[in-house]
Amino acid sequence: MKANAPKRKIFNDAVDMLTDTVVADTSNGISLLPIKDIKPFHNHPFRLYEGERLDDMVASIREHGVLNPVIVLKTDGGYEMLSGHNRANAAQLAGLEDIPAIIKSDLSEEDAYIYVIETNLMQRSFSDLAISEKAAVLSERYNKILYQRNREDIIKELSILEGKEENGGHGDHLMKNRDSLGSEYGLSGSSVARLLRVNEVIPEIKELLDKGDMALLVAVQLSYTTEAVQKAVVATGKKISKEMAIRLRKDGVNASDVEEILCCKTEEKKKQEKTIKISTGIYNRYFKGKDAKTASKVVEKALAAWFAAEGGADV
Incomplete structure (x- = not known):
């Protein structure tokens, strides 16, 4: 740990400080691990810090090392x-090769995600999170009710490590339903429901959403389609409407159908948008003060009468 060697005493002091609390609650203590040997969590939904916040963290680590394992x-x-x-990430940018770590083993997928x-x-x-990040948070909170006791133990450990008081906001969530969960974040039950659905879409769609x-609402509808259909939607590069997404949601739609459905829908819309231009004088004479629907009916009747007078043309 070349760049971190001068901070060895600080690290040891941090270990001593944590020994009576965190290490007592974990079986593996604190170790120094090569950063290159640690992979990101396989389902990590959060973006890494950028800009000033990252720069500040890098500067702090250069000066003090990594104090919290x-x-x-x-x-x-x-x-x-x-x-x-x-x-x-900041430690690597600061030139460190190793990092203090608490090693866990035999965790369930649910506990690891907590x-x-x-x-x-x-x-x-929470308000600073991207849409997909909010979706991940709400999903974990909503779907892991059965693991509430494990969550409280884990949050207690994390609070000690982060030097934060364990009060409100984290360990006190009842999560009985969408409405109670939403009330904790200033969201309606329906908003929570939509975000829970968004958590089901593929990463590429989450990226587009963010x-x-x-x-x-398009992402919500696509969350009911298969992964293959979602990937096909992304591959088209088209910006689709809620109506298109609803059509893709229908039973029997396969990935191979996506391009055709989106193209046909677009062409159909173009056909429906064909218009007939009339002069301002005619408009003011016959249609002034009338809405578009009324004007359309007048034109239709007038044309029917004209074709009939011309010899009963089939219209």
């Missing part, structure tokens, strides 16, 4: 990061 999951292939994606979600909520405001290239 990251938390990793031991896997067959090495380690996966549970808590500390940003610290590890570490990932709750750590990020301790560092970021960038503003896809409407929330």
Whole structure:
């Protein structure tokens, strides 16, 4: 740990400080691990820090080292990061090769995900999250009710590591239903329901949603389609409407049908948008003060009468 060697005493002091609390609650203590051996969590829904926040973290680590250990999951292939994606990224940028870590093993998928979600909520405001990140948070909170006791134990451990008080906002969630969950974040039950659906779409669609290239209600409709259909939608590069998404949601639609459906829908819309131009004088004489629907009926009747007078042409 070349760049971090001068900070060894600070690291040891941090370990001593944590020994009576965190280490007592974990079986593996704190180790120094090569950062290159730690992979991001396989279902990590959050973006890494950028800009000033990242620069500040890099500067702090250069000066003080990594004081709070990251938390990793031991896997067959090495380690996966549970808590500390940003610290590890900043440490690498600061020139560190190793990082202090608490190693977990034999965690269920649900418990591992709790570490990932709750750590990020301790560092970021819910309102600052991207749409897909909010969806991930709400999904974890809503779907993991059965793991509430495990969550409380995990949050207690994370609170100690982060030096935060364990009060409100995290360990007190009842999560009885969408309405009660939404009330904690200033959302309606229907908004929670939509975000829960958004969490089901593929990463490429979440990316479009976060960038503003896809409407929330479109993503909600696409969440009911297969992964293959969703990938086919992204591959077209077309910006689709809610009506198109609803059509794609219908039973029997396969990925091979997507291009045709979207193209036909577009052509159909173009056909429906054909118009007939009339002069301003005629408009003012016959249609002034009339809405478009009334004007259309007048034109239709007038044309029917004209064709009939011309010899009963089949219209």
